[in-house]
Amino acid sequence: MTSIVFLQRIADLYDEFKQHDARQSDRLRRYRNIEAESAKLLAMLVRTQQSKRVLEIGTSTGYSTLWLAEAVKAIGGQVQTLEINAFRSAQAKKYAEEFGLENLIDFWVGDASVYLQQAHExxxxxxLDAERGSYVSYWNDLKKLLQSSGSTLIVDNVISHSAEVKDFLELIKADENYMSTILPVGAGLCMVVLK
Structure with a gap:
């Protein structure tokens, strides 16, 4: 069960991140964390699906990472998170330590495409919550990581940045082995599963 202490601390952190983003005129300087409702839904999915192996592509400062780690803690799982920006990854690790969740998270720094090409399990x-221009190039590698029954891919920002993910969503729709749907939660989540 998610503790009241976790919920209060994560809410405070979310407010802190939102205030930071509001002060930044340059998009790349913003933390651009997932919305609170989206993060909560992900944590619920981890629990209901008993997702012991979780991959996050795009750590940023670790808001969603904390939600995922709190959820896998309840079922004895692990989170693998990828972030290209070493400073952001270090920030996320610091928050994980503050929340006592660092032992549930493996922080990987580098280009996600490199990790995805090498990953097989x-x-x-x-x-998937990273730079949207790379999504199409990730698809073949993502498919090999979604081969177990019940594996789920969640793509963030599909409503708020629909033009940027259009080609990627069309690629998924065209693949007869997968089905997908758009969930109007947060900035819009696309859920993808094997048929």
Whole structure:
């Protein structure tokens, strides 16, 4: 069960991140964390699906990472998170330590495409929340990581940045082995599963 202490601390952190983003005129300087409702839904999915192996592509400062780690803690799982920006990854690790969740998270720094090309073991849940221009190039590697029954891919920002993910969503729709749907939660989540 998610503790009241966790919920209060994560709410405070979310407010802190939102205030930071509001002060930044340059998009790349913003933390651009997932919305609170989206993060909560992901944590619920981890629990209901018993997702022991979770991959997050795009750590940023670790807001969603904390939600995922809190959820896998309840079922004895692990989170693998990828972030290209070493400073952001270090920030996320610091928050994980503050929340006492660092032992549930493996922080990987580098280009996600490199990690995805080398990874072979399937994940139960994958959150894709990175630079949207790379998504199409990730698809073949993502498919090999979604091969176990019940594996789920969640893509963030599909409503708020629909033009930027259009080609990627069309690629998924065209693949007869997968089905997908758009969930109007937060900035819009696309849920993808094997048929």
């Amino acid at each position: 399937p994940f139960d849940l994958i959150l």
